[in-house]
Amino acid sequence: MIIYGSVVSPFVRKLLGYLGEKGISFELKGVAVGDPDPGFRAASPLGKMPAMADGDFTLADSSAIIHYLEAKHPEPALIPADPQERGRVIWWDEFGDTVFAACSGKMFFNRIVAPKFMGRAGDLAAAAAAEAEELPKLLAYLENAIPDSGFLVGDRLTLADLAVASPLMNFRHCGARIDAATHPKIAAWSEAILSRPSLAPWIEKEERLMAKVMAA
C-alpha cells in the first residue's frame, strides 16, 4: 500500500499514527502541495494529501482512508463500536480536521509553507488573527473536555486522540507551545499521544526537516 503525503501535514500525520497503531505496513511516498506525481494525482482528485493506493484501489482524504482501513483491519479498533463512543470519536475527528487544523493551517501556511516552501509571502495578519482570536477558544474547549482517563474517548487510544493531537505539531512548528501552567491537561495528554511509538519517529523526522527549512 502506498500513502502519498508530507510528514508536516496534520492530515498525513494523523494517518501515519493510525497506520502505526494498527500495525499496517505501507510505503510513504513524499509529495508536496501541488505535486504533479501521476500516482498522487490519480489517487487524489483534488490534489490534496494524504492519498492512498492499495493495489488498484485509490482513495483520498485522511478520514475516508481511515474508515476504509478500519473496515479492512478491524483490530485493534480505533473507531469504537459502542454508539456513544463512536459518535464522540467522529466528533473529535471532525474537530481536529476542521476548526483545529484550519486554525493551525492559517498559522503554519502563512508563516512557514508560503515563504519557505512556495517562495512567496504569507498573510501574516491572518496568521496573527488565528493565533490571537481562534486558538485560545479552541484550547479552552479542549482543556475542559479532556477526561481523567487520559484519552479523549473511553479509556484507550482512539482515532480521536490522533486527529486532535496531530495539528498541535503545526502550532509547535509556528512557535506556539502549549503552556502547562495554562493548559495542564492538554500538555500532559498531547505529550503522551505525540510520544507514542506510532508517531514519535515521524515527529523526529519532521522536526529535522523543519530545522533545515527554517535555517535555509
Ligand SMILES: N[C@@H](CCC(=O)N[C@@H](CS)C(=O)NCC(=O)O)C(=O)O
Ligand atoms: N480533509 C482532508 C484535508 C486534506 C488537505 O487539505 N491537505 C492539505 C495539506 S495539509 C493539502 O493537500 N492542501 C493542498 C491544496 O489544498 O491544494 C483530509 O483529511 O485529508
